[in-house]
Amino acid sequence: MNVIQTYLTEHEQEIIDDIKTFVKIESPTADKQAVDEAGAWLCNKIQSYLDIKPQIIEQEETGNHIRFEFGEGEEQILISGHFDTVWQKGDLPLVEEDETIYGPGVIDMKTGDVQILWALRALKEHDTTTNKKIVVLFNGDHEGIASPTSRPYIESEARNSKFGLVAEAATGETGALKTFRKGINRYTIQFKGKGSHSGNDHQSGQSAIQEAAHQVIDLENMTDYEQGTTVNVGEIQGGSGINVRPEHAQIKVDVRITTPQNGKEINERIHALKPYNNQVEIEIQGGEVRPVMMKTEQTEVLFQQAKSYAQSIGFELEQVAVGGGSDGSFIAAQGTPTLDGLGGVGGGPHARNEHINKKFVVPRTTLLTELIKNL
Known part of the structure; x- marks a missing residue:
């Protein structure tokens, strides 16, 4: 000693x-x-x-x-x-x-x-x-x-x-x-649709939550275990009431990557997301937080x-x-x-x-x- x-x-x-x-x-x-x-x-x-x-x-x-x-x-x-x-x-x-x-x-x-x-x-x-x-x-x-x-x-x-x-x-x-x-990338994605009464006027609304649901599936499917890339939608918020077509939704995404190149590629893919419903706007913020x-x-x-x-x-x-x-x-x-x-x-x-x-x-x-x- x-x-x-x-x-x-x-x-x-x-x-x-x-x-x-x-x-x-x-x-x-x-x-x-x-x-x-x-x-x-x-x-x-x-x-x-x-x-x-x-x-x-x-x-x-x-x-x-x-x-x-x-x-x-x-x-x-x-x-x-x-x-x-x-x-x-x-x-x-x-x-x-x-x-x-x-x-x-x-x-x-x-x-x-x-x-x-x-x-x-x-x-x-x-x-x-x-x-x-x-x-x-x-x-x-x-x-x-x-x-x-x-x-x-x-x-x-x-x-x-x-x-x-x-x-x-x-x-x-x-x-x-x-x-x-x-490395860690993180994103906040906002969805802006159009609200309406879910019973009296369902057809004129544009659901931000529905759009978010489509994007959640696409994001999670970016996970590639062979490359060591994981994409996790860890938070989701949206809507204002059970009988209201949701005008707004938000998701937060955590990405883990094994090389700087993987991080760059996944960042480009996330920022290139397009809406399934072109009447719902998508705003994407975020990127690398730790290399x-x-x-x-x-x-x-x-x-x-x-x-x-x-x-x-x-x-x-x-x-x-x-x-x-x-x-x-x-x-x-x-x-x-x-x-x-x-x-x-x-x-x-x-x-x-x-x-x-x-x-x-x-x-x-x-x-x-x-x-x-x-x-």
Whole structure:
């Protein structure tokens, strides 16, 4: 056991306590005040643990973002994390059962945020120099809205970085890292027909819902499992009453793609949709919200380094490709080799059983520390 792992083991309960405290500061994405309260907790820890005053990047509508630098070097490493969650206040309680902690955002991704702080604290406490300047960017606009205000900051830092490390949740109970993520396109499609009385004047109405139904079938049929492209109409709204021919309808569409070319092709197909009923107007808005996080030869080299560090710590590390999105996609799209999934190990992100396994906290924080120190 090296000195860093020994230090983190000695402070394991403090790390766990930080995770629980942070989870209790509930921070649903749409509640700017709540997100900023969680950000304030992070800022206080950055100052007290690292003696660094972070930069607060103010936002008007979303949660603020937090940026700070650690160490020195001509080259830099970008470490990314978010501190907003999918859960509304009161949706989930914090529950600790033996080796498991349940709670809102515990794995997605407040454990990862805390591990970032403690990895850097371990380096500071041992006067360990890094080969590169470390830039940490925490954002408060991730969940559900795909980081619209933080994306330019993430991309800008990524272009200046040699490597990207993302402390999002690991995959499954084995804790696999993510070296590939699908890209995400999203669309809102509006249908405008003509209303009429469904009994007295049915024939003069033009049903927006009927048109939407035709388009839903066509959209879903764009799914191609062999290519890895999925099209999901996840929301539909329309009509004003059971006895009224519906003048308006709306659908929202989520698309996952495996290559930039697939994304371009599916985008063109969706924007080229034509109405079955030419008396119903269609308005299509949307496109890419997260690019594909492509795996490259450099990514594989980076993973193999992480795997070697994990073995020296005492555990095996695997890699996977996943369909879920993260800010790692923005980093990798700038040509920066990126490792994602360096955060908590457990399960249930976005589900009511969201949890981490406490026994992985120290080994995973040690792994992150070794990566920061040696890359």
